[in-house]
Amino acid sequence: MSESPPFTIVGAGLAGTLLACYLxxxxxxxxxxxxxxxxxxxNQDRGRSINLALSVRGLHALREVGLADEVLRSAILMRxxxxxxxxxxxxxxxxxxDDSEALYSVSRAGLNLLLVxxxxxxPAVNLYFGQRCTGFDPGSNxxxxxxxxxxxxEIIVGADGAYSAIRAQMQRQEHFNYQxxxxxxxxxxxxxxxxxxxxxxxxxxxxxxxxxxxxxxxALPNQDGSFTCTLxxxxxxxxxxxxxTAPDDIxxxxxxxxxxxxxxxxxxxxxxxHNPTGSLVTIRCRxxxxxxxxxxxxxxxxxxxxxxxxxxxxxFEDCTVLTQCLQAHAPHWEAAFRDYEARRKPHxxxxxxxxxxxxxEMRDRVGSRWFVLKKQLAVALHRLLPRWYLxxxxxxxxxxxxxxxxxxxxxxxxxxxxxVLIGSGLLLLGLLWWQLR
Ligand SMILES: Cc1cc2nc3c(=O)[nH]c(=O)nc-3n(C[C@H](O)[C@H](O)[C@H](O)COP(=O)(O)OP(=O)(O)OC[C@H]3O[C@@H](n4cnc5c(N)ncnc54)[C@H](O)[C@@H]3O)c2cc1C
Numbered sequence: 001m002s003e004s005p006p007f008t009i010v011g012a013g014l015a016g017t018l019l020a021c022y023l024x025x026x027x028x029x030x031x032x033x034x035x036x037x038x039x040x041x042x043n044q045d046r047g048r049s050i051n052l053a054l055s056v057r058g059l060h061a062l063r064e065v066g067l068a069d070e071v072l073r074s075a076i077l078m079r080x081x082x083x084x085x086x087x088x089x090x091x092x093x094x095x096x097x098d099d100s101e102a103l104y105s106v107s108r109a110g111l112n113l114l115l116v117x118x119x120x121x122x123p124a125v126n127l128y129f130g131q132r133c134t135g136f137d138p139g140s141n142x143x144x145x146x147x148x149x150x151x152x153x154e155i156i157v158g159a160d161g162a163y164s165a166i167r168a169q170m171q172r173q174e175h176f177n178y179q180x181x182x183x184x185x186x187x188x189x190x191x192x193x194x195x196x197x198x199x200x201x202x203x204x205x206x207x208x209x210x211x212x213x214x215x216x217x218x219a220l221p222n223q224d225g226s227f228t229c230t231l232x233x234x235x236x237x238x239x240x241x242x243x244x245t246a247p248d249d250i251x252x253x254x255x256x257x258x259x260x261x262x263x264x265x266x267x268x269x270x271x272x273x274h275n276p277t278g279s280l281v282t283i284r285c286r287x288x289x290x291x292x293x294x295x296x297x298x299x300x301x302x303x304x305x306x307x308x309x310x311x312x313x314x315x316f317e318d319c320t321v322l323t324q325c326l327q328a329h330a331p332h333w334e335a336a337f338r339d340y341e342a343r344r345k346p347h348x349x350x351x352x353x354x355x356x357x358x359x360x361e362m363r364d365r366v367g368s369r370w371f372v373l374k375k376q377l378a379v380a381l382h383r384l385l386p387r388w389y390l391x392x393x394x395x396x397x398x399x400x401x402x403x404x405x406x407x408x409x410x411x412x413x414x415x416x417x418x419x420v421l422i423g424s425g426l427l428l429l430g431l432l433w434w435q436l437r
Contacts, residue, residue: 004028004029004330004331005029005154005155006028006029006030006031006153006154006155007019007023007028007029007030007031007155007157008030008031008032008033008143008151008153008154008155008156008157009030009031009032009033009157009159010033010133010143010156010157010158010159010160010165010166011033011034011035011158011159011160011161011164011298011300012032012033012034012036012112012116012119012127012129012159013034013112013159013160013161013298014108014111014112014115014298014312014315014316015159015297015298015299015300015312015315015316015318015319016032016034016157016159016160016297016298017032017112017115017116017118017119018061018062018065018115018315018316018319019157019159019297019319019322019323020032020115020119020122020125020127021065021067021115021118021119021122021125022061022064022065022319022320022322022323023124023125023323023326024119024122024123024124024125025065025066025122026323026327027124028124028326029124029125030119030122030124030125030126031126031128031151031153032119032125032126032127032128033128033131033133033143033145033151034127034128034129034130034131035130035131035132035133035146035160036129036130037129037130038116038127038129038130039109039112039113039116040113040116040117040120043109050107050108050109050189050222050228051105051106051107051108051220051221051222051228052105052106052108052111052220052309052312053078053103053104053105053106053207053220053309054071054075054103054104054105054106054111054312054313055103055104055309055310055313055396055397055398056313056397056398056399056400057310057313057314057316057317057400058312058313058316058317059071059072059104060316060317060320060400061316061317061319061320062316064320065118066118067114067115067118070114071104071106071111071114072104074106074107074110074223075104075105075106076104076105076204076205076221076222076223077099077102077103077104077205078095078102078103078104078105078205078206078207078220078221079094079095079099079102079205079206080092080093080094080095080102080206080207081093081095081206081207081208081209081366082202082203082206082207082208082209083209083210083211083366083367084208084209084210084258084260084261085367086212086257086259087259088259088260090203091367091372092203092206093366093372093375094379095393095394095397095398096379096382096394096398097379097382097383097386100398101394101397101398102205103207103309103397105207105220105221105222107222107223130147131145131146131147131148132145132146132147132165133145133146133160133165133166134146134165135165135166135168135169136153136156136166136169136294138169138170138172138173138290138293138294140152141153141154141155141156141293141294143156154293155292155293155294155295155333156293156294156295157294157295157296157297158170158294158295158296158297158300158301159296159297159298159300160300161298161299161300161303162281162283162299162300162303164296164299164300164301166294166296166300167285167296167300167301170285170287170290170294170296171285173290175287176285176286176287177284177285177286178283178284178285179283179284179285180281180282180283180284181281181282182279182280182281183279183280183281183282183305183356183359184234184235184236185215185232185233185234185235185280185359186232186233186234186235186241186277186278186279186280187230187231187232187233187277187278187280188230188231188233188241188271188272188275188276188277188278189228189229189230189231189271189275189278190228190229190230190231190265190267190268190271190272190275191226191227191228191229191265191267191271192219192226192227192228192229192261192264192265193225193226193266193267194224194225194226195225198224198225199225200221200225200227201225201227201264202219202221202227202264204221205221206221207219207220208220208227208229209362209366210257210258210261211362211363211364211365211366211367212257212363213363213364214234214363214364215231215232215233215234215363216231216232216362216363217229217230217231217232217257217258217261218230218232218362219261227264229261229265232280232359232363235277235279241277244272245273247269247273250268250269250272250273251268251269254268280305280306281303281305282303282304282305282352282355282356283299283301283302283303284302284348284349284352285301285302286341286345287341288301288337288340288341288344288345289334289337289338289340289341291334291337292332292333292334292335292336292337293333295322295337295340297315297318297319297322298311298314298315298318299311299315301318301348302314302344302345302348302349302351302352304348304351304352304355305355305356305359306355307355307356307358307359307361307362308351308354308355308358308396308397309397310351310355310396310397314348314351314403317344317400318340318344321340321343321344322336322340325337325339325340325343343402346404347402347403347404347405348403349404350403350404350407351396351403354392354396354403354407378391379391381417382394388413389413389417390406390409390410390413391410392406392407392410395409395410
């Protein structure tokens with residue numbers, strides 16, 4: 001491997017650092033460049049999704065690089081959704097049949113730091129911080145950095161997130177398809193601090209949701225007893241982030257919509273006014289690579305909206321699959337990248353749609369009786385026939401079945417269940433008719 005050309009990864013976020021670990025462990029040389037300062041010496045940004053839901057796909061990748069146990073030690077198990085009604089009433093909806101089907105709340109900054117440290121321990125990996133890439137020359141594969149000049153690279157990996165500079169350069173090539181779609185909703189993070197002696201002020205082992213029809217708030221637990229809340233709300237219009245700027249209006253809105261959360265949000269107005277409002281974007285593009293010279297991973301090639309908690313998990317799965325393809329095809333890098341794209345792209349397109357659909361489910365449907373009934377039926381069927389019946393959500397979060405395959409399987413399962421229900425109903429009616437006669 002040490003005779004292979006080095007991989008120059010741009011972006012030491014979640015995907016870039018994990019890929020560096022994968023490749024470094026196999027002995028590939030890795031040069032990793034990141035625009036932000038070194039997290040080992042600096043605190044990370046405030047107000048950007050402080051915790052994330054980690055599920056089976058992400059955990060599998062972390063296990064492959066020997067980091068899963070360390071990550072799990074500081075993660076919080078979330079067994080299901082806790083739904084907060086407008087009157088403060090609570091309903092718990094378990095995610096699955098037991099704790100093997102649960103999510104983990106992890107700190108974004110903590111996970112990123114752990115991955116940076118793990119990559120830095122590998123002799124084959126070099127890390128460079130404070131280096132903002134501004135593009136590359138596709139002919140020579142020379143990368144441009146804002147302050148540090150040019151660096152010649154043999155194989156470039158764009159792991160630089162949804163606003164990727166590497167993808168932007170690839171977009172200038174002919175036949176590069178690109179599509180981005182912003183939601184009209186944005187998001188803002190707020191904090192529920194820990195109670196006395198670090199106590200959790202809400203149920204610790206749950207992902208909390210305040211569904212309110214056209215918008216919602218969620219909260220995930222942190223290790224220190226606090227919760228990070230995220231309000232998803234329209235960016236513009238009469239009821240929107242843009243319109244809500246006066247402290248009294250902010251208090252009034254929260255008291256009306258989230259009455260049980262207000263006493264737990266002592267810095268509500270300050271947080272609301274000072275934390276940034278984030279955008280939610282879906283990005284699709286093709287191809288994901290340029291010959292054998294450059295390839296994209298994670299949000300750089302497939303940003304999805306966060307309503308299935310899969311962006312990071314899918315980015316980690318990219319690293320798993322890309323590593324498999326490199327091992328299968330080395331030193332034919334173009335074949336490896338083509339195989340990687342073929343194995344990932346159709347599934348990430350499906351995930352993008354599922355994430356958009358789940359926004360409607362989370363904000364609008366989770367509170368309804370019909371939804372709860374359907375979920376209960378699905379969980380019961382799964383418990384009864386665990387090998388045969390897997391709800392779509394279970395397949396996405398708690399298995400590694402590729403996303404498009406999961407959707408196909410969920411559709412035929414539903415067709416069979418519907419057929420059985422209709423058949424049993426007809427049989428029952430027939431029996432009733434026969435009895436009456
Ligand atoms: C509100 C919200 C909640 C989310 N919740 C979840 C969740 O619960 N579970 C989940 O799985 N996913 C979640 N996601 C998605 C997840 O955050 C992303 O999918 C994940 O961070 C993608 O990882 P990445 O490494 O591809 O990109 P990023 O994490 O964005 O990392 C990109 C890195 O590249 C660096 N960089 C960018 N440009 C340059 C440049 N020009 N030069 C050098 N470096 C550069 C950045 O500084 C950064 O370090 C959420 C997203 C949002 C917005």
